[in-house]
Amino acid sequence: MKKHKLVIGSILKPVDDTRMYEKFGLSLDQTTKYDINIIGFYSKKLPKESNIKFHPIFHFKRLHPSRLLAPSKFLKKLIELRPEIVIINSHELLLTTTLYKIFFGAKIIYDVRENYFRNLLFTPTFPLLLRPLLAGYVRAKEYLSTLFFDHYILAEKQYAEEFSFSKKKHTIIENKYLPQQHFKTPTKRPEKTLENSEKIRLIFSGTIAESTGVFEAISLAKNLHNLNPKIELKIVGFCSLPETLKRVKLELKNSPFITLIGGDQLVSHQTILSHIQEADFGIICYPKNRSTINSMPTKLYEYLGNQLPIILQNHERWEQLSQQYNAGIIINFREVNYHELISKMEQTENFYSTLPGEEILWYSEENKLTNLIEIESNNIL
Structure with a gap:
């Protein structure tokens, strides 16, 4: 059976990020239906036993000017890999991923892990006068993305109310705990006096x-x-x-x-x-x-x-x-x-x-992810 090529991408998250790799990547890999590639930030030690391919193409300080080139590097890597499904979790990749869809017809999904609009507007990451401009720019991109993005994954239940742009085509997949070993019957942690x-x-x-x-x-x-x-x-x-x-x-x-x-x-x-x-x-x-x-x-x-x-x-x-x-x-x-x-x-x-x-636990969310991606992959032309 031919595997669909799938990319999970981020700018600031390392390629072995828990949600991208351990949760999304490994859960989808277990289905044996996808050739999975993760594009993201540099990480010192990459898992060696995984079938998943890692592409750590970003390595810069958070506010370094080279970050501006990150979307174009991501697009170049997408063109090289030619995935049929792309999942991103960085708002900076919205326009890039849209361009890729226009030219290559992939299914594209936005995994919304944070309210980036509020982060920019209400935290001191950027100078006060710049915050409304940057926040407005991000929200404008998110609204425009609805014309092209096939689905939205929301990491918080409350995001369904905060993000009106995701209405009617979103799935809530929470960032629950992924234990090192799968357990169904929890045992009491030893008590300590x-x-x-x-x-x-x-x-x-x-x-x-x-x-x-x-x-x-x-x-x-x-x-x-x-x-x-x-x-x-x-x-x-x-x-x-x-x-x-x-x-x-x-x-x-x-x-x-x-x-x-x-x-x-x-x-x-x-x-x-x-x-x-x-x-x-x-x-x-x-x-x-x-x-x-x-x-x-x-x-x-x-x-x-x-x-x-x-x-x-x-x-x-x-x-x-x-x-x-x-x-x-x-x-x-x-x-x-x-x-x-x-x-x-x-x-x-x-x-x-x-x-x-x-x-x-993550296992209570896993089926929602695998079912969503299967539906999207079945609709690939």
């Missing part, structure tokens, strides 16, 4: 940014450490903004109980998971911002999947999910009673009285 522990290890994982609450996590750890010197914090992830990373390092200067892993270097997903599995509590706090107000953090699923107790920001949707499993302690990060928080943290027997199942 914190009173007898030498260390109480907190973790902040994923994107290191002001908008993802890294400074709230640092402040929380410092205040808890003042009350209990056993408290430590690991910050594990990548920071794309040099100014933010500089500020993080200044905050850590006289705090040896806080460790930074990654920072200006990409951290593999497996490394992040290994640190999650060693931790005693995960921290999730997104400061109030319209760019993330409807987000469901991927690390929430990762912490739940590893039965890691969570110190969680009071956010209605996150609370609802967390409370199904008694997964953690919900607080207002702006008004923390640290004595009460430490007391609750010590009551480890109260967490995960109900174990998360496959509903929080």
